[in-house]
Amino acid sequence: MTEYEKMHSGMIYDCLNEELGAVQKKSHRLCDEYNALGTDDDEKKQAVLRELFPHDDFGLYRTMECPIFIDNMREITIGKNFYSNIHFTFIGGCTAEIGDNVFIGPYCTLATGIHSLIAEERRIFADENGKLHDYEYGRPVRIGNDVWIASNVTICGGVTIGSRSVIGAGSVVTRDVPCGRQPMQSDPQHNQRGQYVHTSRGIAV
Numbered sequence: 572m573t574e575y576e577k578m579h580s581g582m583i584y585d586c587l588n589e590e591l592g593a594v595q596k597k598s599h600r601l602c603d604e605y606n607a608l609g610t611d612d613d614e615k616k617q618a619v620l621r622e623l624f625p626h627d628d629f630g631l632y633r634t635m636e637c638p639i640f641i642d643n644m645r646e647i648t649i650g651k652n653f654y655s656n657i658h659f660t661f662i663g664g665c666t667a668e669i670g671d672n673v674f675i676g677p678y679c680t681l682a683t684g685i686h687s688l689i690a691e692e693r694r695i696f697a698d699e700n701g702k703l704h705d706y707e708y709g710r711p712v713r714i715g716n717d718v719w720i721a722s723n724v725t726i727c728g729g730v731t732i733g734s735r736s737v738i739g740a741g742s743v744v745t746r747d748v749p750c751g752r753q754p755m756q757s758d759p760q761h762n763q764r765g766q767y768v769h770t771s772r773g774i775a776v
Contacts, residue, residue: 579646581665583708586684587695591643595663598623598644606638624649630671635659646683650716655679664709665728673714676722676740683709683728715750 575591577584584591605619620633623644627633630651639655641647643663650671657677661667664684686693686707695705712726715734726732726744733750 578663578665578709581708581710583706585704586664586707587703587705591663594643594645598641601644602639602641605635608637629653636677647681649673656722664707665711667712667714669714670716670718670734672717673720674718675720676724678722679720679724679726681712681726683712685709685728 572580572582573590574584574586574588575594578586578591601619601623605616605623608616608619616635617633620635621629623641624633624647627649628651630653633649633653635653635655636657636659638658640658640660642661646663646665647661647667647669649669650673652672653669653675654673655675656679658679659675660680662680662682662684664682667681667683684707692706695703697703710728712728713731714720714726715732715736717735718732718738719736720726720732720738721740721742723740724738724742724744726738730744730747732738732744732748733752735751736748737752738744738748
């Protein structure tokens with residue numbers, strides 16, 4: 572099994588392997604190209620997005636405000652009718668799946684990569700040939716249909732967000748969110764308990 576296959580399967584892998592590095596460099600170059608385009612360069616932006624997401628069905632539209640950062644284009648799929656505001660970030664390490672009709676606010680991150688909690692295991696080291704190695708693992712992020720993620724949200728690896736849910740601004744999402752609900756926001760005590768508030772018509776009340 573290759574290091575890339577280990578990553579895709581959620582196993583511990585060496586993130587400095589050449590195959591992964593090549594995919595990441597291509598992803599980063601396409602993001603650089605996209606972010607350099609101007610407000611009126613709609614056709615060029617769509618062309619770059621279709622190169623970044625070659626297997627996606629864009630539906631009626633796909634709008635991603637600049638800048639974006641996609642760490643690994645092979646590990647993220649996005650559904651129809653997607654909108655993301657500025658500074659949408661996908662950090663690789665495992666897969667991300669986003670459903671249809673999803674809105675994502677500014678400064679949001681999908682962080683699928685996970686480092687060891689043991690300091691010594693987090694260290695980058697060189698083998699006897701001087702080659703560097705960096706071991707980590709990841710967990711997938713899954714986002715259902717008709718989800719609204721407000722601004723400054725981080726979604727950690729291993730989380731599934733159910734369809735029609737709303738994620739409040741400033742949330743750090745570490746546990747699954749049921750369909751049609753949103754985590755309590757701006758109250759650390761409520762967040763620690765993992766309580767939820769029901770929403771009517773799928774929006775915060």
